[in-house]
Amino acid sequence: FFQTVASPPSSNFLLLGPSGAGKTAFTTLLEAKSSLASNKSHSTHTSQQSTLVTVALPPTVPTGSNRYRSVNDPSLKEAIRNPIKYRIKDTPGHGKLRASQGISELQTMSQSKDIKTKLRGMIFMVDTAALVDEATLRDTATYLHDVLLFLQKRAKNGSSSKRTTEVPVLIAANKQDLFTALPPGAVKENLEAEIDRIRKSKTKGLLDASADTGLEDEEEILGNDEQEAFSFKLLEHEVGVKVDVVGGAVKGDLQEEFGSGVRRWEEWVGMCL
Numbered sequence: 001f002f003q004t005v006a007s008p009p010s011s012n013f014l015l016l017g018p019s020g021a022g023k024t025a026f027t028t029l030l031e032a033k034s035s036l037a038s039n040k041s042h043s044t045h046t047s048q049q050s051t052l053v054t055v056a057l058p059p060t061v062p063t064g065s066n067r068y069r070s071v072n073d074p075s076l077k078e079a080i081r082n083p084i085k086y087r088i089k090d091t092p093g094h095g096k097l098r099a100s101q102g103i104s105e106l107q108t109m110s111q112s113k114d115i116k117t118k119l120r121g122m123i124f125m126v127d128t129a130a131l132v133d134e135a136t137l138r139d140t141a142t143y144l145h146d147v148l149l150f151l152q153k154r155a156k157n158g159s160s161s162k163r164t165t166e167v168p169v170l171i172a173a174n175k176q177d178l179f180t181a182l183p184p185g186a187v188k189e190n191l192e193a194e195i196d197r198i199r200k201s202k203t204k205g206l207l208d209a210s211a212d213t214g215l216e217d218e219e220e221i222l223g224n225d226e227q228e229a230f231s232f233k234l235l236e237h238e239v240g241v242k243v244d245v246v247g248g249a250v251k252g253d254l255q256e257e258f259g260s261g262v263r264r265w266e267e268w269v270g271m272c273l
Ligand code: GTP
Pocket: 017, 018, 019, 020, 021, 022, 023, 024, 025, 026, 044, 045, 046, 047, 048, 091, 092, 093, 094, 174, 175, 176, 177, 178, 248, 249, 250, 251, 252
């Protein structure tokens, strides 16, 4: 009934997002909370390399397979004794490192056939105080667009017999402690609208290109080719890739509003397990 052997981490999550979003701060906090923290310290400045860390899910966070864990549930005692561990890969968000690190990690991890190392979920972190800046919004949405397009291609190429499971996406709307931060709902709307603009200019570019060459371009459009505006709902409906936008904060005290600043993100992770 009780699992007595400490289970090795068998679930991997990938952390992407633009530079300065708080990815390393988040991974460092999870490590510290897990008390699995090794002595090696992580630099708080811009990352240049990806790092894989093992962290533990707080015992009170329900998992997808154990959704209704109550305080009296014996499985809670077990979870305290033997917390569920997972691995999270922090990547550098600098524009010049996205192709070689972020996107390429996504390719490698999402193609892993080993059940022990397969990608369970992807967290895309954004700085919600920086998104009011137009250039930052464009940059963030461009990165997110590329990531989602990769997941869409992956979903469409997987033959129905092999049935690739879609990788769920969490948009972690970080820095909600700052009073200039956009609330998660506005973050969602702004990103959707900006991705729609990127999509439109891409479609236009493709039309111009095919007018030039007279050839149909193979390049795919995110969501669908219809005139409908882009939304994460549309992506879920058309492609099966689920995107959730959830607010939180790695720093600052959000005890009242968020339980703990990262609790809701941990709950999202839990539901993927
Ligand atoms: P790259 O490694 O360049 O991709 O950036 P990153 O996403 O790893 O960002 P990092 O974790 O280094 O955080 C950037 C800055 O944001 C640091 O100064 C953090 O202390 C700060 N920061 C992170 N999370 C929060 C938050 O929730 N609130 C506030 N106010 N600051 C935060």
